[in-house]
Amino acid sequence: MSNAFRIFPEQASRNAWNVDALFLFEFLVSCFFVFLIAGLVLYFSLKYRRRSDDDVPAYTPTSTLLELTYIFIPASLMVIMFFWGGWIYIRNKRPPANAMQINVVGKQWMWKLQHPEGPREINTLHVPVGRPIKLVLTSQDVIHDFGIPDFRIKQDVIPGIYVTEWFEATRTGEFHLFCNQYCGDLHSRMIGSVIVMQPAAYQSWLEGRTADEPAAVSGSRLFQSYGCATCHGQRAPSLAGLYMSLVKLNDGTTTIADEQYLRESIVAPANKLVAGFGPIMPTYQGQLSEEQIFDLIEYIKSLGAAMDNTIPGASAAGPQTRPSTQPVNGYHPDLLLNQPPAREPPGSNQSPLQQDRRP
Amino acid sequence: MSEHLVTETSPHPVEHQFEDRYQQKEASTLGMWTFLATEVLFFGALFVSYTLYRHQYPDAFRQGSLELKWYLGGINTAVLLLSSFCMAMAVHAASVGSNSGIIRYLILTIAVAAIFLGIKATEYYIEYREQLVPALNFSLAPPPEQQLGALTASFGRFDRWLATRLHAEPLPDGPRSPNEKLFMLFYFVMTAIHATHMIIGIAIMLVLIWMARRGKFSREYHNPVECFGLYWHFVDIVWVFLFPALYLLRNP
Amino acid sequence: MAEKHDHVVSPRLYVSVLTALMLLLALTLVAAFVDLDKLLHGGYWNMSLAIVIAIFKAILIILFFMHVKYASRVTWAFASAAFVWLAILLTLTFADYGTRPTPAESPVPSHRLTP
Amino acid sequence: MSSIPYIPAEFDPPARATYLNAGHTIRSWLLTKDHKRIGILYMVTITLMFMVAAVAAAMIRINLLSPAGLLREPTIYNRAFTLHGIVMVWWFLVPSIPTTLGNFLIPMMIGARDLAFPRLNLASWYLFTISAVMILAVLIFGGVDTGWTFYTPYSSLFANTHVTLTVAAIFVNGFSSIFTGLNFIVTIHKMRAPGLTWFRLPLFCWAMYATSVIFVLATPVLAITLVLLAVERILRIGIFDPALGGDPILFQHLFWFYSHPVVYIQILPTFGVASEIITNMARKRPFGYKAIAFSSLAIMLIGFLVWGHHMFDAGISPYSGLVFSILSFAVAIPTAVKIFSWTFTLYKGSVALETPMLYMVGFMGLFTIGGLTGVMLATLGLDVHMHDTYFVVAHFHYVMVGGAVMGYLGGVHYWWPKITGKMYSEFWGKIAAGIGFIGFNLTFFPQYIMGYLGMPRRYFAYPPEFQVYHVLSTAGASILAIGYFMPLVYLLYSLKYGRDAGPNPWRSMSLEWQTPSPPPTENFEKTPVISQPPYAYDLQSPMGAPAPVVST
Ligand code: HEA
Ligand code: HEA
Ligand code: CUA
């Protein structure tokens, strides 16, 4: 981010280059058509300008061939644009597996960002260069939008839903972070910056931020203080190994215990009941802030995550299938039997970050 | 300028912009159909939203549906179909040029529509007593029976009796699910908009009756009755879809 | 273009249409209390049947009470256009909701998404 | 010698009865059922509303001169752009051509005495005026700050401005639109003069027909969506509020189901105007009459299928994103057909660059730029970057101001002699068109650049590096303001001092010109009978008769 005059934004991420290449292509196509049409119009209106008020030009028949030409050429150009643009879009929707996750809560009018290692930031995001970063975003109130122009990414941040967005910065420096969705009075103040650092510098920045405890630790404290621990493990399913496992629900369907599911289980537990349990868990809607929910989720994740091999159905299903309609065969045996599961040692001796990065 | 409807003495009042009464008639019929097309999308958007949430919260919506008195809705459907029939007869009377027939059948239509609205109002009242009205008194815990008042309580007993007789699923005891509120909201918005259409319809029918009494209609000229008939049948069709969508979500 | 005559439908027809409508209503009610989904081992049977019956009722009303059966092609077009447009709204909206990666499938690591 | 109709001005009998002198009292205007007078009523109303919205635009532009914002508070700015968007869309551009030129011309073009439902037409104007009063009341009570898109849950549960009244105003306005559209559809279907088959209809009528279908089929969805929004806001329970199980994205689906088609409500009438002016100014039949006619319908139809392109970043399913993207591209095809057809209509024509034609030349260039940037936005990967930046703002001002408003102004100039019987000053007309063109580009082209740089929309204050572009843009807006102000002056001036135009100053073949200007209340003395294809400038007619299109 520099305040210098520019006509083209910096390219500071992998994605930026992709987007710009497509933009350039469409820009050239557009120039061609604009100059073609403007040129023809001007040329015709000067060449065939009316010389006498009684001029009556002869009839020129319509040429179907010409009509087909100007249907076919734009159409085929647009097919290229469609596939190219679709490719970038889909690529943008799929964070790589080894991405580092950062949780983001938008609220009127600030961004709260949470590194798994602990540091919490407001309106500033420190990230290492050359490493894919996955953001999991949600909003505490209205719709916001997390956009970083120099990375060419942007995503609406919606209350009640977790959405993701990812980038890989390719250049150190400071870049604008904007809220792009109108969200009230200080929408234009909901801005910040992304600071991209060399990995080593990032590491030392992390180490300098010891005051913030890791999210999982805060989460475990919330787990105690909100009384979750009084039920879970006894009257309620154990949460160990829950993350990313397949959960069998009361109505016979299954679902993946991703962040969205965990969040829903906390704020609207009655919507999806685990098979074999009644609707006794109270809702925590309105009692926990979105950040606290993130903390709790990080804590639950730190209790161990189910990995691919426990979900045979999922990997074969491909991206389009909704897991909830898949055959039930990969859920946690513990949960099915409705018994306290044999816990694997909780990940307290591992850092949650490492958990996250397990291949 | 001969802008106005020509007075009663003239047998074929044709407004000045039309060439003849056929053009006038076709224009007004087409106009009515166009208007009904907007109405389809008006209600349609509601149905789309409803369907979405019903899909998202199947259980809550089913429970909400169980709270409604399906037999009252069923009776009302029959009543409304009957009123549609009466309306069709009124249009028939108009097409054979009988002003007294128009009056007779319109009054019948109004009477039947009034029965519908009466039953609907009773339902609203029961739902109010059962604390089902969002924003007014919706509560997750159904009120105890002694608080319901005689009418509502007896309907509740009848409900249970009917359910056992039909081997149907009764309304489950215990707290309502939070998303039932969403169902009830849709129920009230949709039925209230429908009822508003009926009330407007009744008002127009009163005007038509008044016109018929002054002998305005004839075998040649009765577009207003005919076009209104289209409107009334449309309101009926809306209910034909509302009824199963709201009252009959009995199976998961 | 203008058909220069008025079509008069006989009341007898109206009575039979009303009877048919009432029978369909009865069918709706009966169907609602039979758990077809369980009987036929599938989802949505009850719902689909209820919708189909409602459509039949609507068609009866439209064709006979509303005289579309005797009306011009333009009326046919307008009567159906509205439903076509409703179908557009419904289809494309649900094309979104129906293909959403489950509430958030998005956080699933991508190696799980690509087979 | 001349085969094209030409009646010298002096042949016009002076003391003729016209629709204008059919009554001079206020009452004779406010209770009129004459489509021509109602068109004038609308013209006055929307011009006033345009001024309201233009003042808001001026506030926006002045505020953005400084990175810190020149208005006292962001709340004022937010109200300014919301009001600007709402009034421009619903009280100016949507009604602009349909209710003024459409009202005035459709019956004349099809040889009818009036629209099918004159009373309904007047009722539409009253509804429109009531809604205008309502939105002005909102303005007086303190405004509304949701943006013209009313995204929930901000608009339903968070904004503490006059959202409910605004929504009610738009609801009433919507019914006015629906009734106008209904009237046009029935009129075009049922009131055509003998011999006027569908393929002899002027292309303006085809465009208005397609527009009317959108009015009728899209507006009710907006109406019910706004009702739901108002319910949620008043009762504080959520249909769209996630905290209660609602879905905020559903609102966007319903809103854009209306609001994308509405952009074609805004542009299709301009396409119609362009078809009339360009054929007349080139004295040619259109290059591909049927292609132009059917492309209007195609744009209307496909236009209903693309709304999701406003929601690419809103959390919709990527797969439906793909579908909406390809459909959005599809809509560019019929549009391309139109643009190229007009271009080739000029080929070997006899082109007169009068003021209306200058507006059309400007329109073709600017709309093409706007449309092509729309195609960029419809490209999934690019929209992710450009969504909700000034790139979008630039796109839609190019199509709406450079496209639709230019078309409206061109149309007003072209038919001004017919409407008023007076000729405006061609000299000032050309100058104003040129100033408008320059000012427009200076205002909105910089917005493309800063949009791609990342400048977000609806920002009261912004990082300083964007200032250069904002200053340029404001400078442009000042020039543009002159370009808009001038026609107001010389057109009004011509009312009193302009020379008599005569029935057919452009020597057009189309029906509305084959009757005196201003026309009599009944439009035509006798119902005309049409025996020729439209725009048949090349057909020799016996003795250059005054009205070759009409035979009686
Ligand atoms: C008159 C109004 C109008 C018109 C006609 C259009 C026309 C189009 N618009 Fe636009 N649009 C708006 C008004 C309009 N738009 C408004 C108001 C918004 C913002 C709403 C808001 O958020 O506030 C918007 C926003 C908008 C977006 C969302 C941006 C975002 O918020 O992220 C998109 C995305 O796809 C888009 C696309 C298009 C497309 C593809 C067309 C097409 O119809 C254009 C087709 C025309 C051409 C393509 C030019 C002619 C063709 C040729 C010369 C042939 C050669 C062509 C090719 C090779 C491609 N528009
Ligand atoms: C029909 C549609 C229409 C029209 C004609 C216009 C016309 C103009 N618009 Fe508008 N605009 C919209 C529709 C339209 N707009 C919409 C839908 C939005 C989105 C709103 C939202 O986000 O919700 C928008 C938003 C919008 C923005 C973005 C605000 C933001 O996102 O923060 C801007 C910024 O420049 C702008 C500017 C202008 C200008 C300069 C004109 C000019 O063409 C107007 C020319 C007139 C004048 C310039 C004023 C008259 C002159 C004077 C009073 C003299 C003094 C003037 C100066 C010193 C400058 N408009
Ligand atoms: Cu948050 Cu704009």
Ligand SMILES: [Cu+2]
């Ligand atoms: Cu659009």
